[in-house]
Amino acid sequence: MRCPYCAEENTQVKDSRSTEDGAAIRRRRVCSVCGGRFTTFERVQLRELTVVKRSGKREPFDRTKLERAIAIATRKRSLDDAVLERMISGIVRQLESSGEAEVGAAEIGGHVMEALRALDDVAYVRFASVYRNFSEAKDFEAFVSDLAETVSARQSAEPGGTN
Incomplete structure (x- = not known):
């Protein structure tokens, strides 16, 4: 391993x-x-793994890009680093075990959305705003409205929830 300070091997x-x-x-x-x-x-x-971008461009999968995107979405949220690391490792394992050498950027984004939705609603909305390319306030409004309905339905289905 090369030294990061003096480049000695x-x-x-x-x-x-x-x-x-x-x-x-x-x-x-x-x-x-x-x-x-x-x-x-x-x-x-x-x-x-090779990532196929929306433009059709192909590039090698980079775990650090995934980590950065999740870090941005979860910034200033009280989430444990170990939980985030397990989530990232789980997403990477899902992608690697799919059997495909090429994976679409949309598929990666879908895995991240699914994981963030289960973890933190605010991080989920933050990631979705970039992933789904929200351009106007009404895009946020529609998305958050759908999220609120889902959360409400989930809470009423839980034991002790309001039915």
Whole structure:
């Protein structure tokens, strides 16, 4: 592993351990030249995924782009980082285990929408506003109205809810 400080290729692993969800290995490393310390993560990748954008352009799947989009949607929400990491890992596992080498951006967005809807309504609306390309206030109004109806129906169906 190349040192991020001096670009030396000779670094030593000082400590290895699994992450909380067991989906990655965390390694503490030290550079043998400059003494810099840094952490790396290794994840299992079942297959190389290619994302097919709406424009038809193809690009390699990038987990960090998914993480960034979810971080933006969940910003300033009181959500545990471990819960978000499990959600992201679950979405990636779903995509990798689908059996397809190419996955549409809309499919990825659908998985994220589904996961955020179960996790946090505000993050769900934030993500939907970008994913569905809301351009006017009425777009938000219609979406939130549908969400409110769904939440109301879900609450009345729960034990102890109003029927």
